Amino acid sequence: MFNRLFILTLGLLASVEAHPQHRRHNANEIERRATTPTIAGWNYVGCVTDGGARALTAQSKIDGKMTAELCTSWCAASGYTYAGLEARNQCFCDNSLKNGLGAAAAASDCSYACDGNSAESCGGYYKLNLWRAASAVAPTSSKAAATPTSTSKAAVATPTATPASASSGSGYSLMGCYSDSGSDRTLTGTEMESYSLTTASCASYCSSKGFAYAGTSYGKQCFCGNSVPAARKQATESGCSYACTGDSSAKCGGYYYLDVYALGGTAATSTSKAAVTTSTSSAAATSSAPAGAAGSVTFGVASPPAATGTKALYAHHMVGNTYSYTQSTWADDINQAHNSGLDGFALNYGSDSWQPARLADAYAAAKAQGNFKLFLSLDVSSLGCGSADAAANLVNTIATYATNTAQAKYNGKVLVSTFAGENCQFGQGSVNAGWTYFRTLLTNKGISVYFVPAIFSDPSTFKSNAWMDGEFNWNGAWPMGADALTTASDSSYMSALGSKGYMAAVSPAFFTYYSPSSYNKDWIYRSDDWLIARRMEQLVAMRNHVDLAEIISWNDYGESHYIGPIRADQPNSQGWTNGMPHTAWLNVIAFYANAFKTGHYATTSDSMVFWTRPHPKGATATSPSMAKPTRWEDTDDLLYAWITLKSPATVTVYSGSNSVSWNLNTGVNKVSVKSAPGVIGGKIVRGGATTVSYDSTGQFTYVATPRDYNFNYFVASA
Structure with a gap:
């Protein structure tokens, strides 16, 4: 018995992939094509990785007469400098590689014959034959930074750039160039990647997340944290020489080097992320959290707008x-x-x-x-x-x-x-x-x-x-x-x-x-x-x-x-x-x-719903069945709780040793706590009496080191 799995198409531009996971390849489809045509004004880069989120996202199309010449001319006519061919008849265009894709792949992975010219190769299964306009900057992929394949920095292009200007008046101050490591990060809080990264955007991002330090790396990567190992500071700025992708006149770190900034103009002294309180209504809420718990809360829901029709x-x-x-x-x-x-x-x-x-x-x-x-x-x-x-x-x-x-x-x-x-x-x-x-x-x-x-x-x-x-x-x-x-x-x-x-x-x-x-x-x-x-x-x-x-x-x-x-x-x-x-x-x-x-919210009662992933996003599994999932970094290590209250109460939510309490108001409240090894749970207390409580003992335990990767959620209710 075969249970068919129906696939999500990943993003609007993923539409052209025609759900390749269901495709049954045959010998004719995967016949290797060694011929690479010469196209005026274009340079062939090679076979590179693609994925559901797409390496080239600006525009795409399918054509039953697809060739390398057709794809490059179409992209050029639209003003794009990169063209990629995939799965025999698909063409993608953009001005840069996106979503951490575009890493070099084996030439044999791009072995599908073009529908419009069987003597040419038109990519493969989530692999692109990538072309670059002669005037364009050479592409890079964030995969190189995340998983270096060479210990020589000469293997990675190093654009020149002038040092970033950061004064105390700008809300952040440059501390210097620090060495980094893929397995032991200098800033360990959270991170993001942007193809329009600037020093200011990284500082703003880390500040919004409640961190004391921001660090830019590899031209497009931003790291946040609350402590910086002093021993990693470099005597010179030579390692931090990559141009920011969002401001070529400024520098954003280097290949495993960070330009580190203290936010607020001075070095922060905390060693953990402080509790954050935000609100979606005018009501007041208070919270208390130990260092490291990183609690956050939003509360209240807007009144539903009037509407016609049957929903x-x-x-x-x-x-x-x-x-x-x-x-x-x-x-x-x-x-x-x-x-x-x-x-x-x-x-x-x-x-x-x-x-x-x-x-x-x-x-x-x-x-x-x-x-x-x-x-x-x-x-x-x-x-x-x-x-x-x-x-x-x-x-x-x-x-x-x-x-x-x-x-x-x-x-x-x-x-x-x-x-x-x-x-x-x-x-x-x-x-x-x-x-x-x-x-x-x-x-x-x-x-x-x-x-x-x-x-x-x-x-x-x-x-x-x-x-x-x-x-x-x-x-x-x-x-x-x-x-x-x-x-x-x-x-x-x-x-x-x-x-x-x-x-x-x-x-x-x-x-x-x-x-x-x-x-x-x-x-x-x-x-x-x-x-x-x-x-x-x-x-x-x-x-x-x-x-x-x-x-x-x-x-x-x-x-x-x-x-x-x-x-x-x-x-x-x-x-x-x-x-x-x-x-x-x-x-x-x-x-x-x-x-x-x-158009009306029902009267609320006391209730709690919890959900969390079973291990940290950055954990290394001891016996993984395959690689950590793509986009693993696009998540947070938090226990989420959705709470309704029939009247104001004190709510406590815990993940392992991290426990946070809030005084919350009637209605809907959404809270989160930094995940830590151990069981999860919480309680609602009103007038000294516990009205609702939950503990995951015997059902679920958050672990620091999993045997295999699992980014699914455990969901429970009180």
């Missing part, structure tokens, strides 16, 4: 993970979801022969329940969409349930969505013609649908696509970098859609850890900043613009964003899901779901 909140349900389900199993999922404020499931189904029977059981269970609705999410990355027969098969499945009383509808029309579809032609010669044909087949059967696909293509095309009624913005659920999630993606999509509908995405987390011999998926997206609560609050705030929202997901264990119970049919994800329950997040969702749909 509905669904959850993405992976039918591919339901092989052993019976109708009673579906009924249990449905009851838990309904009791948590969800209106239904989006049934993501694929090509496995047993899945139609699971769809039938799901609709039967929902029909029996009476108030819970279902709609089909056509996973065309699995089902296929290249022929007219494929379109007919999809339409027949929709027709099977169109009149079922459990079928979800919007404005009286049958609700239908997809995962992917940006390359579907259904034998009609173009994507627009293909989906128009699909709609025609539905019309011929007398079925009126409200079609809101999750296609990963240029949003500027959405308004003109007459075959779509709206768009499900799949990647709006997670931040794509090291900062907290904003609504910028929502605004961009809604603007592009015009009067068409918009379905917002919500998710609590993302971590996947599959080896190259399996699905070859090993990365995280930042899931910090109380992501599920933060995103639900954004959804409530957007309710006058958004009628439909979908939580990703109910049961996608492989990507760690499940909110339902962990069941038997896992896609070999037990290594990071066993002992890591998530159903406590349903308490958070239930609170906000009511506000999204009714």
Whole structure:
């Protein structure tokens, strides 16, 4: 039995990858091509790494006649100085390498023949044939700094730059050039990378995180901390000679060298991050925290805006993970979801022969329940969409349930969505013609649908696509970098859609850890900043613009964003899901779901929900099954807690020896504590009596050194 894992497309520009994890390579696809053409005005760099976040992010396209000449000329015409070819027919452009990608790879990894010229190579599986305009600066990759392959600094380009000017009046002062180490950092608090880094932006970042020192390195890296080893200070500035990526006239450290700055103009004396208190309302809160606990709190929620229309909140349900389900199993999922404020499931189904029977059981269970609705999410990355027969098969499945009383509808029309579809032609010669044909087949059967696909293509095309009624913005659920999630993606999509509908995405987390011999998926997206609560609050705030929202997901264990119970049919994800329950997040969702749909927050009671990862992000596993996931640095080592109070109380939250107490007000409070080895927990105390408490003893322990990497969350509630 094979449980199909349906893949997230990583970022808007990842759309062109056509979900390579599902691709079955054959000998013709991976035939090595040694020929590199000569292209006037361009230099061939070599084969370099790419990834879901993309090394070149400015623009991209797929062309069935792709060649190196076509890609470079297209990028040049748009004013870009880097061009990359990948997976036979894909072209990417930008003016610099992004997201820490672009490290040198073996030439054999770029062995796919170009669709437009079989004598040329067009990259490989997440590998780029990279070209650089003759006038452009040579590319660099942050991978070189994180994992040096040579002890000689001569192996790394060293741009010249003048020393940065930093006076006490600027809020930070230069202490000097300090040596650094990948395994023993000089500044150990937190870090970030930016291709527009300046001394000021690094100092501001570290200051905002509550640290006393900031350090710039490698031209684009920023490190923060609260103590600096004096022995690492260098006698001269010779090691710190890299130009800042955001200000070429200033220097930002070097290859394992830091320009270190004391923030506030003077050297700070603390040895740990101080407690931070911020507020989202006018109420007052106080906190007390021992050195090192690093407590933070936000409290209060904005009143939901008035809105028209009928709101509905669904959850993405992976039918591919339901092989052993019976109708009673579906009924249990449905009851838990309904009791948590969800209106239904989006049934993501694929090509496995047993899945139609699971769809039938799901609709039967929902029909029996009476108030819970279902709609089909056509996973065309699995089902296929290249022929007219494929379109007919999809339409027949929709027709099977169109009149079922459990079928979800919007404005009286049958609700239908997809995962992917940006390359579907259904034998009609173009994507627009293909989906128009699909709609025609539905019309011929007398079925009126409200079609809101999750296609990963240029949003500027959405308004003109007459075959779509709206768009499900799949990647709006997670931040794509090291900062907290904003609504910028929502605004961009809604603007592009015009009067068409918009379905917002919500998710609590993302971590996947599959080896190259399996699905070859090993990365995280930042899931910090109380992501599920933060995103639900954004959804409530957007309710006058958004009628439909979908939580990703109910049961996608492989990507760690499940909110339902962990069941038997896992896609070999037990290594990071066993002992890591998530159903406590349903308490958070239930609170906000009511506000999204009714425009009113329910009366709060005393409750606590906790979530944390099981080990520090910088830990080195003793027996890892593979490399630490990409983007591991885009997270924080914190225990998050979401708390509701029926009246003011004293709240204590602890992670190991780090314990923080706050005097908090009625309503919603979001707090965090610096993670430390040991159990987690907390309590609510009012009038000297404990009303709610939790301790993870026997269930979960945060460890300093894990056996294997796991960036999934343990979630629990009081």
